[in-house]
Amino acid sequence: MLPEPEADVIESSLTLDEWLRLAQDSAKRRGLPELTPLLAGLAEALQKVRNAHAALQQAPMAPAAEAPRLSTSTHSIEP
């Protein structure tokens, strides 16, 4: 018999706050605490992706506001 699935994992999509907490905890467990600020920066970027995607689903090709300046964070996460 299969075990019961963990309800908190499958009931809804993982929020980015939850994702960030899980990712940072995992990185610390794996001996990579230096990923903490990088993952926070990645979470910000992924939130923009999710927001833009949600807007696209509701109104495809709707015009958007012009881009803000780049962040002045020194934690660059671009490849």
Added chain:
Amino acid sequence: MNDHPLHRLTVATAASRLATRQVSAEALTAACLERIAKANDDVNAFITVMSEGALARAKSLDADLAAGARPGPLHGIPLSLKDLIDVCGVPTTAASRVRRDHVATADAVVTTRLLEAGAIILGKCNLHEFAFGTTNEDSGFGPSRHPRDPRRSPGGSSGGSAAAVARGMGLASIGTDTGGSVRIPAALCGLVGLKPTLGEIPTDGVVPLSTTLDHVGPLARTVEDAGLLYEVLAGTRVWDEWPRVAPRIDSLKIGRLTSYFTDLLADDVRMRVEAAVGRLRAAGARIDEVTLPHTDVIAPMYLPVVFGEAAAYHGPLLDTRAHDYTPAVRQRLEMSRYVLAEDYVRALHLRRRLQAEVDAALARHDMLLLPTVPITAPILGEPTVEVDGHAEPVRNLTLRLTQPFNLSGHPALTLPCHPLEAGLPVGVQLVGHRHATPRLLQCARVCEPWIAGQTLRD
């Protein structure tokens, strides 16, 4: 006609002299190898130099020509490859200690095409480890250095390729471009760099960074040379039709990208791109301003695509050889492993919208124009650079104006601007219609004298 030393010839000039036997492949190759021996220590452009094989092939090509063989389009042309591209029997290190024991067992498709066209491979060039960066400072073989100022980065990730061509260590080089890795170093080193339409040039036999966004493309001294190399790499013809289809400068309609694309520029870059636009206008080109919506999401959507795909490739290596990566590249790869599949797919959806928006911006234009990189060559090891009084991350800045066209798939080419007195090189980027890379090359060739003003390459 003999005003340049052999290692400074363009591909087009050298090909013409080789075909008419005014110069031998052996002499040309020897001149480039001599240059490597003299200048490579300054810039650390090469990881592997294939002197013996290159000279042997040059002699063989000379003998073929003497025996009446019909020369291929690159017959006897000595060039280099970024060390992500396989050459059978030679290590492909990807500038990483992770692959220090690797030896390729077959040629990449592009290697085969170059060899069939008669090219001579001088060696394999340094890069940002696994192409996962834009400065070349994270390499298992030490950083490549800028050809004019060794304190500075040549850009990346194909930085060794750019330094090699700029210093005469080969007439051209073949790089790869996932977010700008051909165009960024070409611009920072005063060269022409081409990223063709997505999918035009096969990437088989090339170590991947992002299988969705990776492109192969040439770094060269002129648009004509980039076109000759593109023909061979893509297996198509460009210049055969040139006399029939070449546009006139006063017939060109150019959309100049503004807002996001001009908001954040170093003064030197802004001034020199403005001057180039002024010269094009004075020559009769019609230039109007255009912009793209949704630019705020360009950099964010790039991340899950590249991170997700890089993690898929590197995951097993990180599990077994994590300490063989350079620390900064390892960190970013480890971070990449946390990207969720759902965010990866969302980014792919957004990418399709960007593609449609760039198509729309091009609808009434032959091409789009913008700076290639917002800054000149940065100092090695400095993570930020000041622009408009703000410290901005070098990596974000260098990718800002090139990565949109990896995501959209449009062909894009950088060519050098007229230099200020003692200034570092600045590139202007031209973006063409999808699946019309030859047309972009033709338009760029028409614009080249006005953008360059005077050559940086001599």
